Amino acid sequence: MGHEHSKYGERDHGHVPYIAQKTQVGRAKAITGNKAGATKLDIKLPPKATRTEASDYEFIKSSLINLLLFSRLDRVTAQRIVSEMYMLPVLAGEILIQQGDTGDAATKLFVVRSGKFEVLERRKDVMFKVNTKERGDVFGEISLMYDCPRSATVAATTDASVWVLERDVFRHFVQASVEDEKSQVQIFLNSVPLLASLRPEEKMKLVDAFQEEVYAAGARVICEGDLGDKFYLIKEGEARVLQGDKEVNRLFRSDFFGEQALLQDEPRRATVNALTSLTCLTLDRRTFVAVLGPLQDIMKKEKSAEVVNQRMAKLRPQGSAALRRPTAEVLIKNYGGHVAATAAAAAGPAGVAAAAGAASAGSGKSRQVMCDGHLDEVLELLKGGQKMQDEHRDHSRRLVLVEGELLGEGAFSRVCKVTEESTGRVFALKRMAKSAALQCPDHVFCEQHITRNIAHPFCLRQYASFQDRYSLYMLFDLMPGGDLMDVLVAEAKVIKYPVPDKNSLRKGCLAPKMKMWQGLEESMSRFYIASIVLALEYLHDNSIAFRDLKPENVLIDAQGYVKLGDFGFAKMVETGGRTYTFCGTPGYVAPENVMGRGYNHSVDWWTLGVLMYVLLTARQPFTSPKTQDPMEVMRRIVDERWPIKYPPYMSEEATDLISKLLERKPVKRIGMLQGKARDIKQHPWFAGFDWEGLAARRIDPPRKPKESDSAKRKSELAEAHRGEPKEPPPATAQEMAEWDRMFRDF
Template sequence: MGNAQSNGVEREAATGRHGGLPRLQAITEGGRRGRGGQAKLPPGTTKSLPEDWPYIEECLDNVLLFHQLDKGTQRKIVQEMYERKVTAGEILIKEGDTGAAASELFVVKDGEFEVLERRHNVNMRVNMKQRGNCFGEVALLYNCPRSATVAATQDSVAWVLDRDILRYYVREVTVENEGEVFLNSVPLLASLSREDRVRLLQALEEKVYDRDAWVIRQGETGDAFFIIKQGEAVVYQETEQGLRKVNHLFKADFFGERSLLRDEPRGASVQAATQLVCLVLKRDKFTEVLGKRHLEEIMAREKSAPVVTTRLMRLQAKGMPPHMPAEVLLKRKRKGKNGTDAWEVVRARGHLDEVHSLRATSSPGEKQSNDANTLVLTEGPVLGGGAFSRVSIVTEETTKRSYALKRMRKSAVVQCPEHVFCEQAITRNTAHMFCIRQYASFQDKYHLYLMFDLMLGGDLMDVLVAEAKVIKRRDSQGGWKRGCFAPKVKMLKGMDENLAKFYIASIVLALEYLHENDIIYRDLKPENVFIDQQGFVKLGDFGFSKVLEHGKRTYTFCGTPGYVAPENIVAQGYNNSVDWWGLGVLLYVLLTGRQPFSSPKTDDPMVVMRRIVNDNWPIKYPPYLSPNAKDLVSRLLERKPLRRLGMGPSGVEEVRRHKWFDGLDWDALHARKLAPPRKPKDDSAKRLRELVDTERKQRKEPKESSEELQECEMVFAAF
């Protein structure tokens, strides 16, 4: 949701007199799927020449993602680059371009380019690029609008590096060099030594399945185990009502591991959702490589009471309820042609299990409206919006209870459906006092909908803006003057430490719950922490969250610049360590009103991310921070994940026991028996009026083609 339940427009106070933080949009690499090495060359281009490879490598040495790769991988990437001729006057990059037009980095081979930025409706030249210069680096990290226009001033040639090519080799080489991480991520094989895992990797066979092909069928006797190398798959189970989707699998997910142990019928069917590449391990190969002893030990361990209990708890925590069709009627006001208000009814399809749970909240004897399988919602004011979504208040007709309804345009999220399905599955099964809960999900022709707890107290960015102030403090950190002789300087101060402690401790409990259930959050920031009417917080916007079992790593670059962890940026795999890093950034922001990596001030996300990954770049702490607060932030912002607070043997207990939390009653907080130190201010009416005006100006009618709508319908058929 980004800032979905609060003002999507930057507050004047956030960017004005306090010099504070603007609201930032989360990002993900997204983009085109299914593309890898040996990609087809675009028309009118030629492959880079072998004699140019050493020079290109030298030019790319300062590029963040390229620099941290080994020489062999760098050479593979350079070999996939191509030359593009650009005639004098031709625009190579256009400011504001997104998608395929914003996915490439360029290195000048010959000629010259001018860089233009539009300022006060005038294109101004801000830079020149000659032979050896690189530009467009941010495109290698994620999809965002181009920040400038680049045009050739003479006939020129540029070498081109595509984001998909770079990401392909970063990931594939990581798997080649540390391929056993795949097998290590499988609980069934976690006890194997590194040598055994390497030997098993050599026994894996690669198989390719076309889209919609069945990989395994329920009831068949299995003898092979599968790890997804590329693509996506859907898991179905046969029920009396027909096929029921029970899971959606992505890269590095696995299935069929029970077949390594014994002959038994498959418990589910797996179908390729895209072209699917799997690494396949057959039982006879497993026994041949490791012998029967390992197989017998694994079987004995899988039957042990602790393993069975853990498996049952995990299934209960993550099991998806059956999807039974139900109708949703969404009533909303529209301006008619004569200027009067008119009611519009949008029909959508949802799930009976969720609708039924809402019906169960009705008062005894209260009349049920319409059919028992129909949910009627009346849409009210807009609450906020993010990059791909809008959130409004809706009221359920029977109970008159209000909720927050998140609406996502299908065409805007169709290129990264995994985020949508993960958010749907995770929030449906989340039950924690400091996490947003989902009550229903449904869709119409153009949109997907998720219905959540209504949080009218704003978010932590609202609190920070209200609490931050400019103070005068003696600066004794520089110069020759010390103590009372040091000059007083103005500096921004965030919220009080006791107030921040209440919020941060609540988020620690939320992260503890998520990590115990194998969920990483990945986008911790003030805009994603919402406040209820009592003053308690709930972690929301699970669009970038992911189920990641213990021992696994994931590779997708996503998050918000300034908050992302070093291991996320370098794209070589990460786990829940990124959440503890995010907690450190969040704490710094709440206490100081600034991000830790934005000083000296810069608007360039690449500069910020270079600082994040640079071990020698120091974080500056204002003098008013308490020693314990500074220590907690510094230990959470440890660049080595294994040395980061929260990643040690005792996990979250390391965070809880830190001296900054001394005196906090964790049990009382968990039970919501601690009085919130700050009550939300009732300024919601004004904020809602502003949001309604903004939303009306930005409202656009759908313009998707029939082909685009057909693709959306197919991708989100199981939503």
């Protein structure tokens, strides 16, 4: 298993103790009840805090309106969010934000109400003043999206006050607003007889396909006799219907017109004018066909009950099966390695007790601990080993793993090479500290469940999982070839390419050559991208969104084939469902992920477009002009006016496919249309590609892994951890009891 890199999302909660002396904000918890659709939250305010008054609303709104996350909120949602903000006084000299703060201290946005603040950054142990904040200024927007350490210190230079917005409050109301809006449109669609043959999940797709259009009072929406291909649902306002000069009907909220346009071009039978300001949700026939196919074909089909996908059945959790499985011994040996190699399997508190009471063997730098493991997993891994013979019956339930080199690390996990002693089989062992995993246990269990049940040649497989008193472990395929980032670093180069300018065109001269980065050759990239398409197609067919596709998470085996690895952000998303968590890596996240308005596996096709761009150009599409500000990158991602620049050496077919993957409206994105992944496979960039041969691993990889690909990275990693303590940090009895309770089913 290749190395991991720090990512942002639910599971990246820091575990740094909160230092109350550093700030007056305190540890206010924003939400005590978080049910979608609720309109009021109970907030426990910190000392000296005051709730928002109605008179402050316009001031706060004017301060927030230009922020990325607030720019597209409707008026009601914005008002609900602002009403839950609270005022906090800050005395002169007090620190409001401390550079490096994580956890609860990094989950708030601030609007300056009064006074002045200075923004300080520590550079080489020296504090530099980089900015000032006064009334109406806002800071901390990125804290509403994901966990990352505060990038600067903010201190009051005068007596001051701020309005505070908690991340959970913001997310709660945005999600409630989106779900309410989507449910209303679904109700509207249920009233349209022409669409009665659509299944619920098909109607949900249409919900995302509608565009909002606003007409001023007196404006003409459609004209009698004109040809049209657009269907209208009235969201707000009133309209009247005319045939000739005679008014024949009035239309109000939830009424619809123009539905026959979804079938064919035919003259409009009436004129529709806006009587008041009119907001309509519109859907054109071309979009309808791209998303669902021709309506005529759908209407011909017999409406049948939805068939449950058999593959989904085996991927769904089956209760606490971990507690019912027989146990076996797991022994992990560590010979002077980088971590303490104790392991206990998922047998609940009994397994932890066994680990605690086990006697250490060996001497010197060698350590080993006997623990409990799952019998079925142990027996499966020992097939063909000498310990399965009758004369070694006593050892047939013991799995012995010997740790080797450190392969990689993530935000709170490490991966090392291990060898099963009796068979000689090698694996990758991922270790996660319970103290960090406790911040996001759902992600841990989801990764364990998904990787245990998936079976695809281009997806990483999990063979066993177990735990000791301090850590969780998962045993994976070993991917000795590193990852796609290693390949890109090895293959990328600076080239000189002719780029015509005005002078050369005017004079008829040869175009001057400019230096530019080039990534992998397109033929090599095509092999890797095609493999990922097959993996994503499999995951999506099983209702799994991967959610963190990037070069570091595409691992390479000994032959040169790739597998999707690190399923820490993967999530089951049922047909027609959506999830709201911001997660992924800035620069790769999809627009619908950034805005927090709900998404599904659409984000994977977006990140495939980013990955393809990165492989071909050796740079990211949204970081040029160069910026280190993640909020600026995400503004570019959601801004439809911000153009993506393609290098001149990239083929037209590659440019076209990337542009279709980086479609900002998910419902129009290739991979999300009626043909799903088939549309990508049939794109001209893949013309003549042997998809069946790739799926059967009959195609020779274009590049064989080299020892030098990841040697430097591994060496730096080993050096960084040389001499660190082998024993885990001490934990209180209360902390360990909480770990036992949370991970007893692991």
